[in-house]
Every structure is written in C-alpha cells, then in structure tokens.
Amino acid sequence: MPVTHSPEQTIASDRTVRLLDTTLRDGEQAPGVSLSPDEKVEIARSLERAGVSVIEAGSACTGAGERQAISRVTDLDLDARVTSFCRGMKGDIDLALECDVDGVHIVVPASDRHVEGKVGTSRADNLENTAELVAYAKDHDLWVEVIGEDGSRADLDYLEELAETSFEAGADRFCFADTVGHTGPEHTHEAVSRLADLGPVSAHTHDDLGLGVTNALAAVSAGADLVHCTVDGLGERAGNVALEEVAIALDHVYDVETLDLEEVYGLAQIVARATGVQLPPNKAVIGENAFTHESGIHTDGTLKDDKMYEPYAPETVGRERRLALGKHTGRAGVRAALEEHDVAADDDEVAEIATRVTELGDRGRRVTDADLLAIAEDVTGDDRERVVELLDLSATSGGAVPTASVRLDVDGEERVASGTGSGPVDAAVSAVREALGSMADAELESYHVDAVTGGTDAVVTVEVTMVRNDRSVTVARSEADITRASVKAMVDALDRLLATDQQPLAPADD
Numbered sequence: 030m031p032v033t034h035s036p037e038q039t040i041a042s043d044r045t046v047r048l049l050d051t052t053l054r055d056g057e058q059a060p061g062v063s064l065s066p067d068e069k070v071e072i073a074r075s076l077e078r079a080g081v082s083v084i085e086a087g088s089a090c091t092g093a094g095e096r097q098a099i100s101r102v103t104d105l106d107l108d109a110r111v112t113s114f115c116r117g118m119k120g121d122i123d124l125a126l127e128c129d130v131d132g133v134h135i136v137v138p139a140s141d142r143h144v145e146g147k148v149g150t151s152r153a154d155n156l157e158n159t160a161e162l163v164a165y166a167k168d169h170d171l172w173v174e175v176i177g178e179d180g181s182r183a184d185l186d187y188l189e190e191l192a193e194t195s196f197e198a199g200a201d202r203f204c205f206a207d208t209v210g211h212t213g214p215e216h217t218h219e220a221v222s223r224l225a226d227l228g229p230v231s232a233h234t235h236d237d238l239g240l241g242v243t244n245a246l247a248a249v250s251a252g253a254d255l256v257h258c259t260v261d262g263l264g265e266r267a268g269n270v271a272l273e274e275v276a277i278a279l280d281h282v283y284d285v286e287t288l289d290l291e292e293v294y295g296l297a298q299i300v301a302r303a304t305g306v307q308l309p310p311n312k313a314v315i316g317e318n319a320f321t322h323e324s325g326i327h328t329d330g331t332l333k334d335d336k337m338y339e340p341y342a343p344e345t346v347g348r349e350r351r352l353a354l355g356k357h358t359g360r361a362g363v364r365a366a367l368e369e370h371d372v373a374a375d376d377d378e379v380a381e382i383a384t385r386v387t388e389l390g391d392r393g394r395r396v397t398d399a400d401l402l403a404i405a406e407d408v409t410g411d412d413r414e415r416v417v418e419l420l421d422l423s424a425t426s427g428g429a430v431p432t433a434s435v436r437l438d439v440d441g442e443e444r445v446a447s448g449t450g451s452g453p454v455d456a457a458v459s460a461v462r463e464a465l466g467s468m469a470d471a472e473l474e475s476y477h478v479d480a481v482t483g484g485t486d487a488v489v490t491v492e493v494t495m496v497r498n499d500r501s502v503t504v505a506r507s508e509a510d511i512t513r514a515s516v517k518a519m520v521d522a523l524d525r526l527l528a529t530d531q532q533p534l535a536p537a538d539d
C-alpha cells in the first residue's frame with residue numbers, strides 16, 4: 030500500500046517510522062574499521078535492545094569471514110529482521126542465502142553514471158536484471174528492498190521506472206539513496222513523494238553536506254517510513270545519518286517514537302569501542318559535551334532551571350548532566366562544584382575562587398576537581414594534611430612481565446609495594462593498590478592520555494576520574510613519563526577521596 034503523505038512537508042505524530050541500522054555494513058565501510066564476529070554480535074544485540082526494526086549485518090559477497098559474522102548475527106534469532114547487502118547479481122543473493130538472512134538489499138545502479146560508467150549496462154538491461162533478481166530473491170522467501178544507488182543524481186523519471194519495475198516484480202520496498210550526500214531537502218522531498226506513490230519507501234542519506242538528518246526528515250515528511258542510519262553516524266566518507274540523531278529529532282520535534290532512546294548512549298559507546306572511532310565531543314546526543322555546561326551564564330541558568338540551556342533532559346538518552354570548570358566559569362558554577370565536594374566557602378571566597386579558576390582556564394588549562402580544591406584551600410586558608418603521597422616510583426617494561434614498585438607516604442607511614450601488569454602503567458597502579466590495601470577501594474571511572482607536545486619526548490597529560498562512595502574526583506597530571514603522570518594522578522585522586530572520607534566539613538560562614 031502506498032504511504033500517504035502530507036504536501037506540507039511535516040511529520041504527523043501518528044506516523045509509524047522505523048529505523049534500519051546499517052552500522053554493521055555501511056558503518057563498517059568507514060576506512061580502517063573492521064568488526065569481528067563477536068563485535069557484530071554484541072552490536073546487533075544492543076541494536077535489538079534499542080528496538081531497531083532491521084539490522085543490515087554486512088555484505089555476504091565480501092568473503093567467508095564476513096559470511097561467518099553475518100551467520101552469527103542471524104543465529105541470534107532476533108526480533109529485528111537481519112539482512113545483507115547484495116549487488117545486482119544472483120551470486121550475491123546466493124551468498125546471502127548461505128548466511129540464512131531474513132532479507133536482502135538488492136543494490137542496482139540508478140544514475141546514468143552508475144548504470145553506464147560503473148556497471149557497464151544500459152537503462153533497459155538494468156530494469157530487466159532488477160526484475161529477475163527480485164523475483165529470484167522472492168522465490169527464496171526473502172524480504173527484498175531494492176536500492177537505486179546514486180538515486181539522488183538519477184533522472185527522476187528513470188528512478189520511478191526502476192521503483193515501479195521492482196514493485197511489479199514483488200519487492201517489499203524501494204530505497205531512495207543519496208549515495209554521495211549530494212542533495213538537499215527539496216529534491217529529497219520531491220523524489221520520495223513520487224516514489225512513495227508507488228509503494229513503501231526507505232531513505233538512505235549520507236552526510237557529506239551535513240544534511241543527513243535534514244534529508245532523512247524530508248524523506249519521512251514525503252512518505253518514507255523506514256530510515257537507514259548508523260550508530261554514531263559512521264559510514265563511507267563523512268558517514269551516514271546518525272541513528273541517535275534521527276531518533277531524537279523525530280521524538281523531540283515531531284513526537285514520533287522510533288527507539289528506546291535510553292539505550293542509544295550505551296550503544297554509541299559499544300560501537301566506539303569496537304570500531305576504535307572515538308565519539309566526537311561536540312556530537313549531538315552522544316558527545317561528551319552534549320550535556321556539559323562550563324560558561325557561567327549557562328551554568329547559573331541551568332542551576333536555576335534544568336531546561337534553561339537544554340532541549341531535553343539528558344536522562345532521555347541515558348546521559349547525565351555535568352557542570353565543568355574552566356575559563357568561562359562564574360560564581361554559581363564554583364559554588365555548585367564546591368558544594369559537590371562538601372567544601373564550605375563564603376561569598377567573597379567563592380568570588381575569589383571563581384577569579385582564580387578563570388585565570389587558570391585563561392592559561393589554556395582544563396580545570397579539574399583537584400585544581401579547584403587546591404585553589405579553594407589556598408583561598409579559604411583551610412590547609413589539610415595529605416593522606417597519601419607518592420615518594421618514589423620505578424617501572425620496567427622490557428622483560429616478559431612488566432613490573433613496578435612504589436614508595437608511598439600514607440598518613441606519615443612509609444609503605445613500599447610492587448606489582449605486575451599488562452604494561453608499566455598497569456603494573457604501577459597494581460603496586461599502588463597493593464601498598465594502600467582497602468584504602469585504594471575506588472573505581473577508576475575514566476583514564477585519558479593526551480600528548481601535549483609532539484615528538485617522542487612529548488609531555489603527556491593523564492586525566493583520571495576516580496569514584497569512592499558515590500564521590501568522584503578528577504585529577505590531571507602532566508609529565509614526560511606516562512607512568513609517573515598516571516600514578517601521580519591516581520594517587521592524588523585517592524588522596525582527595527580519602528581526605529573527604531576522613532575530614533568532616535567545617536561549617537560554612539553565613
């Protein structure tokens with residue numbers, strides 16, 4: 030049945046829109062990305078949890094390893110339909126059938142550039158081949174989506190003819206593909222409107238012009254009811270439209286539900302870990318900064334009303350709000366951060382601490398909890414004895430087992446311990462934990478290393494966040510030696526956590 034669509038380019042809240050995830054196929058086509066069968070299985074399970082309707086698990090034509098990975102996904106017996114990419118050739122469909130997929134995407138050329146220049150066929154032969162392949166796949170009980178590759182640069186009349194031929198041969202749906210991310214929302218709307226009059230339509234939009242989401246929404250407004258996307262927007266070149274962005278845009282702007290949004294952040298992290306492609310900090314929904322506020326006016330506004338500088342609550346997408354300190358921090362942000370660490374300061378002291386935080390940020394420094402607490406101690410005169418201090422560290426990594434030993438001052442008592450690990454940092458951290466015993470009962474929540482200068486003599490900054498009894502502290506230390514920077518950061522974080530455990534708060538000045 031054709032999908033009805035409104036000419037006003039809007040998306041009604043009662044529309045049913047489903048998502049097809051192609052992270053395991055188009056996402057994996059991003060340069061340098063290769064997913065093992067186990068990784069594909071883990072990602073497919075997470076996609077299922079999130080509620081994706083179709084999972085394109087790979088390209089069966091690529092080789093035996095890929096077929097094994099696709100078969101592992103089909104073996105999961107998921108509710109989502111599991112599919113494979115196939116070129117417009119019977120052999121590719123046979124290879125997909127070997128993987129026991131539920132469906133195939135038969136990808137045939139649509140633009141003359143692809144029909145003649147790439148595949149070396151003619152418009153007429155392409156139509157005939159498409160009809161034969163669709164009939165063949167349907168005879169094998171497959172769900173079939175025909176994709177007109179480079180559809181956005183195709184002659185629209187020919188694209189319509191290709192879709193019509195596909196539907197007449199029994200295809201379940203036709204996909205409008207903006208293969209090189211070349212077009213805009215007006216053309217997408219026009220093309221999809223015409224295709225949607227013929228049968229169910231999907232959209233596959235790339236982000237080369239940064240229009241991936243815009244075009245996906247234009248396609249939906251024109252009647253597409255299945256959107257191809259990838260987690261984190263991974264994919265060829267600038268990537269595909271991001272699953273999490275389409276899902277939140279449909280939910281927030283049009284009140285159309287597609288996924289369990291709370292799952293998307295976990296999914297993004299799993300994909301980032303498996304692919305080795307880091308999440309860009311400023312990316313919508315999943316970036317580290319998406320719900321982090323540093324500038325004074327924003328922090329103050331957010332503390333007065335959560336929604337002041339956020340379009341939707343971070344919890345909607347499985348995230349938490351974070352207030353950061355830096356060059357643009359104001360008094361409200363400092364007061365909130367001090368309260369979080371149970372540090373009392375009067376209004377004048379808060380103002381002075383805010384000035385010093387800004388000065389530190391002005392020098393290009395990222396301001397951590399440890400920096401704030403050191404400034405606060407200096408300003409309030411509230412000096413404290415360190416609980417733990419690193420006195421000495423040695424580590425070796427040349428032999429079979431990396432080893433390290435540390436000498437610590439713990440409440441005035443000297444403790445020495447050694448440890449082994451996967452590398453010198455890991456060995457040194459084991460040694461610290463050995464020396465501190467239960468005092469080291471804290472979780473290492475995050476560990477980041479940045480080379481501050483280039484070259485092999487680079488100064489590295491290690492930033493750690495440690496959590497103990499629901500209290501978290503972030504510390505950054507810079508050294509030429511990565512092991513020393515890591516251990517100092519960790520010992521300083523533990524010292525801060527142990528100090529707050531030991532010292533009850535001084536009452537605040539009114």
Ligand SMILES: CC(=O)SCCNC(=O)CCNC(=O)[C@H](O)C(C)(C)COP(=O)(O)OP(=O)(O)OC[C@H]1O[C@@H](n2cnc3c(N)ncnc32)[C@H](O)[C@@H]1OP(=O)(O)O
Nearest residue numbers: 058088090091092116117118136137138147148178208265
């Ligand atoms: C827009 C997209 O994302 S398209 C999907 C891209 N995905 C991939 O490329 C999957 C990974 N690729 C592979 O594993 C390999 O390229 C294979 C197995 C598909 C093919 O490998 P090879 O046989 O060595 O061919 P090669 O990669 O050099 O060239 C691709 C061939 O596919 C043909 N082809 C490309 N698209 C199509 C299509 N839609 N229908 C039919 N044939 C096609 C090309 O014409 C070319 O054939 P030719 O060698 O007869 O000229």
Ligand SMILES: CC(C)C(=O)C(=O)O
Nearest residue numbers: 136176178206208233
């Ligand atoms: C195979 C098709 C859908 C594709 O990836 C594209 O056109 O970009």
